[in-house]
Amino acid sequence: xxxxxxxSSAKTASVAVCDESGLISxxxxxxxxxxxxxxxxxxxxxxxxxxxxxxxxxxxxxAHGPGSFTGIRIGVATVKGLAWAKDKPVxxxxxxxxxxxxxxxxxxxxxxxxxxxxxxxQYYNALFEMRDGLPVRLCADRAIGAAKLAExxxxxxxxxxxVGDGALLCYNTLENLKANVVLAPEVLRFQSxxxxxxxxxxxxxxxxxxLLPVYLRMSQAERARRESAVGHAVHTEKQGGSA
Amino acid sequence: xxxLSVESxxxxxxxxxxxxxxxxxxxxxxxxxxxxAVYGGVVPEIAxxxxxxxxxxxxxxxxxxxxxxxxxxDAVAVSYAxxxxxxxxxxxxxxxxxAYALGIPLIPVHHIPGHIxxxxxxxxxxxxxxxxxxxxxxxxxxxxxxxxxxxxVMGATRDDAAGECFDKTxxxxxxxxxxxxxxxxxxxxxxxxxxxxxxxxxxxxxxxxSFSGLKTAVVNLVHHxxxxxxxxxRESLCASFSRAVSETLVPRxxxxxxxxxxxxxxxAGGVAANSRIRNDFKKAAEAAGARLFIPPLSLCGDNAxxxxxxxxxxxxxxxxxxxxxxxxxxxxx
Numbered sequence: 001x002x003x004x005x006x007x008s009s010a011k012t013a014s015v016a017v018c019d020e021s022g023l024i025s026x027x028x029x030x031x032x033x034x035x036x037x038x039x040x041x042x043x044x045x046x047x048x049x050x051x052x053x054x055x056x057x058x059x060x061x062x063a064h065g066p067g068s069f070t071g072i073r074i075g076v077a078t079v080k081g082l083a084w085a086k087d088k089p090v091x092x093x094x095x096x097x098x099x100x101x102x103x104x105x106x107x108x109x110x111x112x113x114x115x116x117x118x119x120x121x122q123y124y125n126a127l128f129e130m131r132d133g134l135p136v137r138l139c140a141d142r143a144i145g146a147a148k149l150a151e152x153x154x155x156x157x158x159x160x161x162x163v164g165d166g167a168l169l170c171y172n173t174l175e176n177l178k179a180n181v182v183l184a185p186e187v188l189r190f191q192s193x194x195x196x197x198x199x200x201x202x203x204x205x206x207x208x209x210x211l212l213p214v215y216l217r218m219s220q221a222e223r224a225r226r227e228s229a230v231g232h233a234v235h236t237e238k239q240g241g242s243a
Numbered sequence: 244x245x246x247l248s249v250e251s252x253x254x255x256x257x258x259x260x261x262x263x264x265x266x267x268x269x270x271x272x273x274x275x276x277x278x279x280a281v282y283g284g285v286v287p288e289i290a291x292x293x294x295x296x297x298x299x300x301x302x303x304x305x306x307x308x309x310x311x312x313x314x315x316x317d318a319v320a321v322s323y324a325x326x327x328x329x330x331x332x333x334x335x336x337x338x339x340x341x342a343y344a345l346g347i348p349l350i351p352v353h354h355i356p357g358h359i360x361x362x363x364x365x366x367x368x369x370x371x372x373x374x375x376x377x378x379x380x381x382x383x384x385x386x387x388x389x390x391x392x393x394x395x396v397m398g399a400t401r402d403d404a405a406g407e408c409f410d411k412t413x414x415x416x417x418x419x420x421x422x423x424x425x426x427x428x429x430x431x432x433x434x435x436x437x438x439x440x441x442x443x444x445x446x447x448x449x450x451x452x453s454f455s456g457l458k459t460a461v462v463n464l465v466h467h468x469x470x471x472x473x474x475x476x477r478e479s480l481c482a483s484f485s486r487a488v489s490e491t492l493v494p495r496x497x498x499x500x501x502x503x504x505x506x507x508x509x510x511a512g513g514v515a516a517n518s519r520i521r522n523d524f525k526k527a528a529e530a531a532g533a534r535l536f537i538p539p540l541s542l543c544g545d546n547a548x549x550x551x552x553x554x555x556x557x558x559x560x561x562x563x564x565x566x567x568x569x570x571x572x573x574x575x576x
Contacts, residue, residue, distance in 0.1 A: 040339050041566045044343060044566045054343070070291070070332060073291060081338065082344045085340070085344035209299050219286060219289050222286075225282070
């Protein structure tokens, strides 16, 4: 089974082809050019170099989030276009789950802490534990405050391997807390399409229409509206209480 | 030649299949109006999220409705500028990937010529050259359509688009979003001479326009009335406002048509649905002996059929894009 994987959830754009034997090819571009310019040309060029066509691909995989809203949508919409045109299945995998594959270098019982910079003082995060050489999920993907995450890791008795574009920032905070943490070396730190392919090979397939981005956050407008609605409800309740 | 076209520049997700630039086999449109109404305007992030949820389903539905298979498609077209960048990116990413995987050409289409091309569907006899007023929530342009792909902007708004002005007026009057049709409905029974509203004339190009003064005048008028506790004659305000917009658009268009010696005048875009503007154009065209083309209401708003029709002529002119096609928030015609 041949998988074409896409990763565009943050600054880097990456495309990979994997099969049963492992990685066949991976492109990784951190040029600052928009993903809409680079992602599909990378795939096109890669398949051409491999003397493959889109027809030779059995499954299209993509990191469906969390991450940059626009970046995720470019990846998801690209995979939808390919899979729809070819009537092929897709597999949307968590960006953090794919990233956890970088931690497979660690021995069993180590924790893998995947952290992406989510801005506004938060990380996108999930925790995994290595069992029989594979990362097993301990919590759902979440957007979490830096202090809360530090507290979570501080409470772990096990060694924690930190990966992701938020890893360095997170590690610096934790080092002061003297937790048993290991910062992933740079070559193993970032999300890649290879990780997406590996995660997809272990996950169930979806139909093209079922594939949806996972944002973990509402849009700014929805959040503001909800906050003002909640504020209004609290205000009304207070008024009601005093009457 | 069968083209599958995708439109996602604002708050409509649409996929159409068109034939030879003149016939729409199907135009599957999902309007997000209901998603944005509570915010009083289009929220770009919500628009982008909705596009990506629906684009493949609408494509599938378009094939079914047209009774066409993917193998019969000759090209994929996409509206790649201008628009809400996050929204446009969804359509562009999907269309690029589909064209590449299907092994057929990808045709990039500018949204404004797309609106103009809506007239080619409605009026099989219409051929360039003609003058077109493209007027919507995002644009107000007087376009000299010399050929299907050879156009020049002769006049434009210097500030707000006419449609934006309609939305703002509706909003300040507490009407639902999008407000154009509600303003239109109220204005039917109003007195269009009751409120004196400005028609701006800008320096330099006599075909350029300005709507920000009119917008401010309406907002101030409503706020003053509220402060004084005076009841507004909403019907007459809507009628006076619609008249002011129409008197900014219609005479300019007619003067320019005369200057260019064109006897064909077309109108395109969402504001072309306004009854006052349609009627004023009909009268003016009749008086000038000009032929007027205004698409039916269904083709005035954003849709994908218009993109597919323009794409056909772009294809004939040799326009193609590759996998590196980007989306653009702004792009001159």
